[in-house]
Amino acid sequence: MTTVPASPAAGGAIRHRLTRLDWSERLLGFGLLAPAFVLLATVIVYPVAVLLTTSLYRVDQGTPAGRAPFVGFENYLDAFADGRFWTSTLNTVIYTVVTVPGALLVGLGLALLANLPFRIKWPVRLGLLLPWALPVVFAGLIFRWFFEYRQGIVNDVIVRLGFEAPQWLSSPKLAFVAICLAIIWKSSSFVALVLLAGLQSIPRSLYEAAEVDGATRWQQFIEITLPMLRPAIVVALIFRTITAIQTFDIPYAMTGGGPGDSTETLAMYIHKTTIDFLDFGYGSALATIMFIVSAVATSFYLRHTQRDRPTRKPA
């Protein structure tokens, strides 16, 4: 009540017009948002409701969905007592802990190399884009071929160097290493592209000033490049983490989870439980646990993008 319009009548008329305009705009706005909301409701919100409900019932091959008994949190308790659940979860965690920093380091290296002044830019740019654009499962297949015992190029190089060729994909530990290498190769190019954009947005004047002050290359890297790159690194890290939690395609293509269950991820176990064993209730409980882990990572992501999104405007 601090500002009183000079003429109440005129003010009222303007306000009246604004409200009508507001209403038509709101109507249009929500009309335009409706398709997105309908899609999200059908593909995400409704399935989430189904997921949470199903996880509380015993829905498997023997009990059709209509007559499934309510079992409360039994499926969850089963999960915590299930060795295979823990193995696959632990594997997922190890993949994440190894490949996220791994892809970051390799991606940073690639980005620094790609940031050099090339006269012809397309081979380097395409070299970063191709691994990103490739279906993940293709990367898995290709690396399976690389790590083939007799005809794989990896063992060929190892033998030529005078070492004994290992059985990569039939030893649990080595299969793990091979899968991690494939994931790092596949995902580092995405990291490199994000970091490259970050590198290119650092003003050259900072380096020129540092050079005048007599800073070495290394000092420039530590004092200018890394701090200026922080927002891009955060975005790349969080995106990688969210996708790493869902790792499926590469181990599926390379080992199918074997030997035994030694390279199986949680996503693969969920897939097997539901699609192969048709145990929907238990699979839903596993998926809910995965969802909670992802939700934590997502909220972390959203909190950070508020503060540092690298480039708002793609140009």
Place this chain on the structure above:
Amino acid sequence: MSGFDFNRRRWVWLAALVVAGNGFFPALWILFTSLKTEGELMRYPITYLPAMPTLSNYVRAFTDQPLWLFAVNSLIVATLSTVLTVVVSAFAAYALTRLRLPYRNLILQCLLAVAMFPLIALLVPLFQTMRGFGLLNTYLALILPYTVLSLPVCTLVLASFFQDIPMDLENAAMIDGCTRLGALFRVVVPLSAPGVFTAAILSFVNAWDEFLLALTLNSRLTMRTLPVGITLYQGEFAFPWPIISAALIVAIVPIAILIAVFQERVVSGLTAGGVKG
């Protein structure tokens, strides 16, 4: 100084070779494999370049499995979901950037948070839902989730472009008799053509590459997409690598051409906030 420059140029060359080699080598190796005969592949130690290049593996790739059908399925699913994604996210981006809506930021946050949901965790209920609607083994079963998969990044990309178009242009169009929707399609979208392009390519690549949902929701052979179809060449024990390699090359070429032609757009879209790993 000239000696230093020469060295420096050589380092730059080496750097280019490392980055390009890292990206191209796997595809190149697959190409070599696809051109080798079965006999050459059994040789030990292995050969690098195909001694007697043959296209017979490509013929086998098309006859052993319905590779054409996989490609057509992939093309239909990716194209339709791209069109749907661009239209839906253009509507959403317009509403969120150009209209005075209450709780704009909250709506955007909700949209992003919901759409960031890991579709893998929804594998079970999506399967049940699609089965309930009788949508298993249909294009729609994949088009709907793929659209949601690309919705957040496309909305962000388009919103950032829409924001930069002066409101005056739109007002002028409306004074000339355009409706609000008319202004969106005649002014805002054409002026944001690069953004629309970027969004379209990103959602196309996302849909073209997706594996797990395609594997689960469309299990009938005639409804398989390329990423899933290519895993079907393996026998129970044998892996016909030259044929798989040929099929891989067939599947890689379209997407490689697409990103080669539109590389700048793809890069700018990726850096708008990141897409996938």
